[in-house]
Amino acid sequence: MTPALATTPHATAPLVRVESLAVHFDRGRGQPPLRAVDGVSFDLLPGETLGVIGESGSGKSTLARVVVLLQQPSQGRVWLAGQDSATLAPEALRLARRQVQIVFQDPRAALNPRMRVHRLIAEPLRIQRIGNAASQRDAAVELLERVELGADFAERYPHQLSGGQRQRVNIARALAVRPQVLVCDEVVAALDLSIQAGILNLFKDLQQQFGLTTLFITHDLGVTAYVSSRVAVMYLGTFVEVGGRDQVIDAPLHPYTRALLEAAPEPVPAARRRAHAPLQGEIPSPVAPPSGCRFRTRCPLAVDRCAAEVPAWRELRPGQHVACHRAHEALDGAPLAQRAAPPSASP
Amino acid sequence: MDAVKVTEAAPCQPAERAPVLSVRGLAIATRGGVQVTRDVSFDLQPGERVRVVGESGCGKTATGLAVLGLLPSGLTVAGGEVRFHGDNLLNLPEAALNRIRGRRVSMIFQEPMSALDPVFTIGRQLSETLRAHHRVGPREAKERCIDALDAVGIPLPRQRYDEYPFQLSGGMRQRAMIAIATICQPEVLIADEATTALDVTIQAQIIELLGRLSEQHRMALLFISHDLGAVASACNRLLTMYAGEIVEDAPLDDALLRPRHPYTAGLLAAIPRRQQGSGQAGHRLLSIAGRVPRPGAMPEGCRFAPRCVHVQPRCHEGPVSLLATGRGAAARCLRIDQLALGGVAA
Numbered sequence: 001m002t003p004a005l006a007t008t009p010h011a012t013a014p015l016v017r018v019e020s021l022a023v024h025f026d027r028g029r030g031q032p033p034l035r036a037v038d039g040v041s042f043d044l045l046p047g048e049t050l051g052v053i054g055e056s057g058s059g060k061s062t063l064a065r066v067v068v069l070l071q072q073p074s075q076g077r078v079w080l081a082g083q084d085s086a087t088l089a090p091e092a093l094r095l096a097r098r099q100v101q102i103v104f105q106d107p108r109a110a111l112n113p114r115m116r117v118h119r120l121i122a123e124p125l126r127i128q129r130i131g132n133a134a135s136q137r138d139a140a141v142e143l144l145e146r147v148e149l150g151a152d153f154a155e156r157y158p159h160q161l162s163g164g165q166r167q168r169v170n171i172a173r174a175l176a177v178r179p180q181v182l183v184c185d186e187v188v189a190a191l192d193l194s195i196q197a198g199i200l201n202l203f204k205d206l207q208q209q210f211g212l213t214t215l216f217i218t219h220d221l222g223v224t225a226y227v228s229s230r231v232a233v234m235y236l237g238t239f240v241e242v243g244g245r246d247q248v249i250d251a252p253l254h255p256y257t258r259a260l261l262e263a264a265p266e267p268v269p270a271a272r273r274r275a276h277a278p279l280q281g282e283i284p285s286p287v288a289p290p291s292g293c294r295f296r297t298r299c300p301l302a303v304d305r306c307a308a309e310v311p312a313w314r315e316l317r318p319g320q321h322v323a324c325h326r327a328h329e330a331l332d333g334a335p336l337a338q339r340a341a342p343p344s345a346s347p
Numbered sequence: 348m349d350a351v352k353v354t355e356a357a358p359c360q361p362a363e364r365a366p367v368l369s370v371r372g373l374a375i376a377t378r379g380g381v382q383v384t385r386d387v388s389f390d391l392q393p394g395e396r397v398r399v400v401g402e403s404g405c406g407k408t409a410t411g412l413a414v415l416g417l418l419p420s421g422l423t424v425a426g427g428e429v430r431f432h433g434d435n436l437l438n439l440p441e442a443a444l445n446r447i448r449g450r451r452v453s454m455i456f457q458e459p460m461s462a463l464d465p466v467f468t469i470g471r472q473l474s475e476t477l478r479a480h481h482r483v484g485p486r487e488a489k490e491r492c493i494d495a496l497d498a499v500g501i502p503l504p505r506q507r508y509d510e511y512p513f514q515l516s517g518g519m520r521q522r523a524m525i526a527i528a529t530i531c532q533p534e535v536l537i538a539d540e541a542t543t544a545l546d547v548t549i550q551a552q553i554i555e556l557l558g559r560l561s562e563q564h565r566m567a568l569l570f571i572s573h574d575l576g577a578v579a580s581a582c583n584r585l586l587t588m589y590a591g592e593i594v595e596d597a598p599l600d601d602a603l604l605r606p607r608h609p610y611t612a613g614l615l616a617a618i619p620r621r622q623q624g625s626g627q628a629g630h631r632l633l634s635i636a637g638r639v640p641r642p643g644a645m646p647e648g649c650r651f652a653p654r655c656v657h658v659q660p661r662c663h664e665g666p667v668s669l670l671a672t673g674r675g676a677a678a679r680c681l682r683i684d685q686l687a688l689g690g691v692a693a
Contacts (some may be wrong), residue, residue, distance in 0.1 A: 197619070
């Protein structure tokens with residue numbers, strides 16, 4: 001069992017509370033399950049943007065789907081505004097979905113190619129039975145203005161839009177039911193840099209205008225740093241570090257976070273000179289995660305204890321939690337020394 | 348044996364350094380005659396590593412494919428030269444080109460799963476390349492292939508040799524692709540979005556690998572990517588492409604710190620970065636308004652003018668040529684002497 005992240009008492013009640021969440025996918029007779037998410041706890045507080053970073057296969061998207069109630073947890077609970085989502089009757093569940101909306105990575109796949117833009121945006125209103133046909137259309141046009149597309153786009157089809165425009169339609173649709181919480185799953189990963197910048201700026205504007213609370217999932221550290229107020233680092237189904245944006249980005253404590261930051265592409269000539277060789281190896285299979293600390297097979301600091309003992313969560317700086325036996329060494333400025341040779345290299 | 352016929356005189360460049368690859372005035376068009384790229388010229392010195400950046404649809408991939416004579420059927424070379432050690436690859440008969448492709452000039456692609464053949468083992472695809480170019484017996488070929496897999500950092504290469512592409516992870520597939528592309532120790536490697544689909548830690552490993560291979564064998568590297576933040580570390584020169592033209596060609600650090608073309612500067616300003624309090628509510632990224640014009644609908648004058656914040660009436664008057672900015676650099680902008688553009692702050 002991975003220990004749950006200690007949740008500190010908050011002045012305000014969280015909009016979303018995730019408690020010891022696990023999602024295991026059945027792989028058929030006799031096969032061990034795939035542990036996509038394996039013991040994640042966190043609170044999403046009103047007004048904050050929690051950025052979740054991690055590599056492919058770390059369980060980020062599964063986590064997103066659980067929060068918007070598209071995926072049933074195997075263990076643990078998801079509380080939405082104080083309600084345990086598992087106890088909701090179908091009608092209450094439909095209403096609860098108004099509070100949490102999601103925008104996906106692929107803006108094309110997320111839009112029905114046979115529907116016009118205004119119908120796409122108004123669809124959540126129809127499903128939630130909010131207003132009538134005329135007011136739904138008006139709302140769609142208003143949302144098109146808010147995402148800086150304008151009423152001209154209302155009659156178009158998705159194939160008539162560029163990738164960035166499609167993603168703006170997806171955002172408008174997610175906002176149609178005025179959710180309190182927006183979950184963004186790699187929403188700019190498929191876009192060109194210049195388009196991405198426009199979408200990220202729009203996000204910041206909309207967050208303010210709509211008073212949104214956001215769970216922002218991305219593999220891109222620069223994007224996380226730009227949008228987040230708090231950052232969680234995910235590795236192989238678990239969080240390994242959670243803290244304020246400046247703490248995690250500027251003074252990371254977990255060796256995985258530190259390695260990610262070092263690997264992240266930086267255009268600045270001085271920052272490019274890497275102190276160490278890049279992190280070796282690949283993320284292990286979530287079917288058979290390593291014992292003890294899951295990062296230990298790639299960790300330059302791993303010692304025997306890391307294989308034997310699951311690291312407990314420790315709050316090493318106020319608000320900065322980390323699950324690593326040796327994280328305190330980073331407080332004293334110990335370097336992230338690379339082992340001489342990766343364990344899996346040539347025989 | 349592999350004497351390639353010299354078709355024309357030595358390259359026109361002053362021969363203080365002999366480029367391994369020299370592209371001159373390359374123009375690509377659709378079969379219908381619509382221009383895709385125009386006046387693309389650059390040199391690759393032995394061991395040099397050049398980044399090509401630009402948004403989707405700027406002609407980066409088409410340029411890479413044209414160098415190897417691999418343009419898809421809808422596109423054709425409408426003019427220019429691609430000189431490899433002085434020979435114009437565009438005029439070589441297919442048989443001569445086949446002796447160069449995969450052996451002396453090689454290419455890797457973004458999606459290793461679609462570039463690898465799913466029904467053949469990794470070993471078979473490697474040895475196929477090796478034995479197409481060199482007389483080696485099956486046993487020696489196998490050993491050299493296993494060495495090649497080892498050289499690109501694939502663990503248990505002897506076992507991987509007999510595996511199929513689906514049995515490898517994305518990062519391992521890309522390593523296998525690199526092993527295939529470099530097993531003949533090419534002098535030029537064109538990498539088209541080779542790390543785009545990979546995670547950052549894997550991306551860093553692949554970039555380090557390519558840099559190491561380039562250093563060990565003086566292999567020139569043409570690194571095509573739409574993402575300016577990525578792979579900067581492995582390169583020493585930056586080519587910016589916009590709407591089918593090279594708009595800036597400069598040493599990498601110069602281009603990053605003091606870009607001379609507004610498009611390069613615009614791309615740099617759009618990168619979300621973790622420094623400079625980028626998390627603050629007031630901080631905004633600069634995006635480039637509008638989008639890349641389509642082939643066939645190019646603006647009359649400077650092609651970037653409709654999106655440029657520094658535009659003046661004269662920018663619309665006629666095509667702009669690449670203007671020297673000193674230090675072997677050039678930019679396609681009429682206002683190079685007037686603009687002080689911001690790069691990435693150190």
